[in-house]
Amino acid sequence: RYYLISSILMIVLTAIAFYFILRLMISRRIYADARIAFTSNMTHEIKTPIATVALALESISKYNLINEPVKMERYLQMSKQELQRLSHLIEKILNLSQEGEEIKLSPVFYDVQAGLSDVIRSMELPLQDAGAACELVVSPEPCFIEGDAVHLTTVFFNLIENAIKYTINPLKLLITCSSDGEWITISFKDNGPGIPKAFQDKVFERFFRVPQPGNTLTVKGSGLGLNYVFGVIQSHKGTITLESEGGKGSTFTIKLPAASNEF
Ligand code: ADP
Numbered sequence: 001r002y003y004l005i006s007s008i009l010m011i012v013l014t015a016i017a018f019y020f021i022l023r024l025m026i027s028r029r030i031y032a033d034a035r036i037a038f039t040s041n042m043t044h045e046i047k048t049p050i051a052t053v054a055l056a057l058e059s060i061s062k063y064n065l066i067n068e069p070v071k072m073e074r075y076l077q078m079s080k081q082e083l084q085r086l087s088h089l090i091e092k093i094l095n096l097s098q099e100g101e102e103i104k105l106s107p108v109f110y111d112v113q114a115g116l117s118d119v120i121r122s123m124e125l126p127l128q129d130a131g132a133a134c135e136l137v138v139s140p141e142p143c144f145i146e147g148d149a150v151h152l153t154t155v156f157f158n159l160i161e162n163a164i165k166y167t168i169n170p171l172k173l174l175i176t177c178s179s180d181g182e183w184i185t186i187s188f189k190d191n192g193p194g195i196p197k198a199f200q201d202k203v204f205e206r207f208f209r210v211p212q213p214g215n216t217l218t219v220k221g222s223g224l225g226l227n228y229v230f231g232v233i234q235s236h237k238g239t240i241t242l243e244s245e246g247g248k249g250s251t252f253t254i255k256l257p258a259a260s261n262e263f
Contacts, residue, residue: 038207038222038223038224042093042222044220045089045220045221045222046086046089048082049082049083049085049086050086052078052079052082053079053082053083056075056076056078056079057075057079059075060072060075060076077125078125081122081123081125081126084122084157085161088154088157088158088161089222091150091154091228092154092158092222092224092225092228093222093224095228095231102231102234102235103151103231103232103235105147105148105151105235105236106148106150107146107147107148108146108147108148108149109144109146109259110144110145110146110147110148110149110152110259111142111143111144112143112144112145112147112152112177112184112186112256113138113142113143113177115149115152115153115156116136116138116156116175116177116186117136118153119153119156119157119160120134120136120160120175122157123157123160123161123164126161126164127160127164127171127173130164130167130170130171131170131171132163132164132167132170132171132172132173133170133171133172133173134160134171134173134175135173135174135175136175136176136177137174137175137176137177138176138177138178139177139178139179141178141179141181142179143177143178143179143184143186143258144184144258144259145184145236145256145257145258145259146236146257146259146260147236147256148232148235148236151232151235152232152236154228154232155228155229155232155233155254156186158225158226158228158229159188159229159252160173160175160188161225162225162226163188163190163192163250165219165221166190166192166193166219167190167191167192167193168192168193169191169192171190171191171192172190172191173188173189173190174187174188174189174190175187175188175189176189179258181258182257182258183255183256183257183258184255184256184257184258185253185254185255186253186254186255186256187251187252187253187254188251188252188253189249189250189251190249190250190251191249192249192250193246193247194244194245194246194247194248194249194250195210195242195244195246195250196210196244196246197245197246200242200244203226203242204226204227204229204230204240205227206223206224206227207222207223207224207227208223208227209221209223233254233256236256236257237256237257238254238255238256238257239254239255240252240253240254240255241253
C-alpha cells in the first residue's frame with residue numbers, strides 16, 4: 001500500500017514537473033519566434049525613415065528645389081514626419097529596458113485637448129495620404145491632467161498611427177475627449193478591421209501582433225506600441241480598454257485622473 005501511494009505521488013510529481021518544463025519550452029519558443037519577427041520588423045522600421053529622409057534631401061539638392069518652394073515644403077514636411085516617427089520608435093525601444101519598472105514621468109499641468117490637437121496637426125500628412133477623415137470632438141469642460149507631455153504625445157501618436165496602418169478602407173477616425181471633473185476620458189474610434197475578441201487582451205502584451213490573413217504580416221510593426229501605451233497610462237494611474245468586433249473597427253478608451261486645481 002505504501003508502495004502504491006508513493007508510486008502515485010511520483011507519477012503526479014513527474015506530470016507536474018513535465019507540465020512546467022513544457023510550458024517553459026513553449027513560452028521560450030514563442031518568445032524566440034517573436035524576437036526574430038521583432039528584429040526583422042525593426043530593421044525595416046528603422047531603415048525606411050532613414051532612406052526616405054536621405055532620398056528627400058538628395059532630391060532637394062539634385063533638382064535644385066530651393067526654387068520650387070511648394071515641392072520643397074512637401075519634401076521637408078515628409079522628412080520631418082519620418083524623423084518624428086523614428087524618434088517615437090526609439091522612445092519605445094528605449095522603454096524596453098524598463099521592463100517591470102514603472103515608466104519614469106516628468107509631470108506637468110497638461111492640457112489633453114491641446115495635446116491631441118497638436119498630435120493630429122503633426123500627423124496631417126500621413127492622415128491625408130491615407131485619405132483619412134479625422135475628427136476631434138472635445139467637451140466644453142477643460143481636460144487637464146498631471147501628465148508627462150512627451151510620453152502622452154507618443155501614446156496619442158501610436159494610437160493614431162495604428163488606426164492609419166491597419167485600416168485599408170478610407171479611414172474614419174473619431175477622437176473624443178471629455179471630463180466629468182474626476183476622470184478625463186479620451187477615445188480613438190476607427191473603422192478598421194477590428195481585433196477579434198480572442199486577441200483583445202493580448203494586443204497589450206509586448207511583441208504580440210494579431211495574425212494577419214495568410215499568416216503573412218504585411219503591415220510592418222514591432223508589437224511594442226500598445227505595450228508602451230499600456231505602460232504609460234498605467235504610470236499615470238489610468239486605464240486603457242479596447243472595444244472591438246472583428247471587421248467592425250476598434251475603439252481604444254483611455255481614462256486618466258483629472259488634475260486637482262492645486263497642482
Ligand atoms: P505594431 O503595430 O507595431 O504591430 P502594436 O503594439 O501597436 O504593435 O499593436 C499590436 C497589434 O494590435 C498590431 O500588430 C495589430 O495586429 C493590432 N492593432 C493595433 N491597433 C489596431 C487597430 N487600430 N486596428 C486593428 N488592429 C490593431
